[in-house]
Amino acid sequence: MADEIKFQKRVDNGEYIEAKDEMPEEYRRHLIRQISQHAHSEVIGMQPEGNWITRAPSLRAKQILLAKIQDEGGHGLYLYSATETLGISRDELIKQLHSGKAKYSNIFNYPALNWADIGAIGWLVDGAAIVNQVSLQRTSYGPYARAMVRICKEESFHQRQGYEIMAKMMSGTKEQKEMAQDAMNRWWWPALMMFGPHDTNSPHSSNAVKWKIKRETNDELRQKFIDKTIPQAELIGLKVPDNNVKWNAKTNHYEIGEINWDEFHKVINGHGPCNKQRMNHHKKYHEEGIWVREAAEAYSKKKLERESLIQA
């Protein structure tokens, strides 16, 4: 108990907790759950965008999209590394993903159906992620905070490239405009759901806030996203698919209609359009890679043995 008070004092003082520091077991467990979920989201998130790499419509678009998805892989890697400092291996984390014990962001269970989806994902999904990630740069666990700083630096182009695609399509042909609006219609609500349930219904929030693993509440973050995104949509002529959107001059915030939480829970419980597909993809290529990883290890073992023979 004394230890926990001491620990809380450190957190309250704004100190960063490092890997070898003493920490409450519950703090460690919470971090592993949160960071690994974040890592898995980055990695699974490569799939919907990856669906368009081979069909990107210009050499420029192809390079941007590839570099963007590569960044997401990198983010997954940084976050797996941060989780590993808590004493769990990447191997184990992937097992948890495959068994369903670990989750990833719901948003990636939706399909990327037309080229404007690539715009919508960058602009809305990365846009929502950034709001969350910026606040996590000051999270109390050092390795997590440092990973977030690096990630936020890299994220800065992601949202812009997405918005650029949307803007270009909205000033393009009739079909392009239709594609852009269609993508907006399908991605807007799931993007809002990315922030999680309303604060009143959020199961993991209280400890996380106390420990500064979560710096702002779901609703606060969601509101930030709504306030900055609606004007961006209007600027390029996209309609927000919500008839209840209105500006509240008193609060200086936008108000929106009710989020469909039934859909949110349906997708979380595995019934989104792509849950199975995403997981099967990950398992398939993880398994197909086993012989490669084993070969690499076997080779390095042989090499070490040979070197020690020479030295002897």
Next chain:
Amino acid sequence: MKKEEALFKYLLRLADDSLILGHRLSEWCSKAPFIEEDLALTNISLDMIGRTEALLTYAAVVEGKNQTADDLAYRRPEQNYYNHLLCEQPNGDFAFTIARQLFQSTFEFFLYSELLKSKDETLAAIASKSIKEIKYHLQHASDWTIRLGDGTEESKIRMQKAVNELWMFTGELFEMDEIENALLKSAFAVDLVPIKIQWQNKIQQILTEATLIVPEDDYMQTGGRNGIHSEYLGHLLCEMQYLQRAYPDAKW
């Protein structure tokens, strides 16, 4: 054949190799054996597509018909693509991808080392940027060839199989025709005869270190340099060119 025409075709040959192989590598995204390798393959792909852009931009200038690099990449039909058959072969397993890269990157290493001296300044400038990237690709592919060849029993079998199956596409790398000969005279292009020997020596050295067997030269496939491809290229282009062809008036 006029010199511009020959140069245009020569540039397309170089560009198509890097575009088609770069495209194949991009198909690996989210499918590599582990994340670090995913990033590595994407990096190589990005290098190759970047090189394509430089080459096609220059090709469009040489052609002088007001086309853009994207027009050349996304509106050109299959029979006007001149990449090596090697580059369009599907990814197969990781060993297959590595063997394909080893053969092509070794070839490119010697080719671009010579192109550095091309009398065509633009081409020489593109080569001087590309050669740094190619050195890295070659390093990556040869390291993996050795790891897989000298790794486990399974990886050795897979690597040897990949080398054997791709071998018939390596003869085409060194073909010279009137286009190359014409450009060779003005010291724009590269003589592939000495490069063949350099390539063979380097491949021999790497495969030996990987404890693999160098296949015997048997029947060699040909056709890519003249637009006669395997069935795979049509599907690749179908996918790659889909948006540009489905919405010809749109700008992306």
Next chain:
Amino acid sequence: MGKDTQLNIWEVFIQSKSGLPYIHAGSIHASDEKMAMQNARDTYTRRGEGTSIWVVPSSCITASNPGDSEMLFDPSNDKIYRHPTFYVMPEGATNI
């Protein structure tokens, strides 16, 4: 299926400009030092962040124990004579 492996962990240190110190960038997985070097390059220097890289197997790093930190670091807090500002210079002295 055999035992799965995600290869070993390596720590990556990057020098951003020649002459500057190497700074810990993060870690990567790799099975040998060549692969570690390439993976570090592909992961941490994609935006021109580096001119030089060190990679070290994580298992080779010894970290100080948080429990020892008072013993290790507090004693240096009062050795103010190690800092140049501790000394009083006569008025008018320059270049010192």
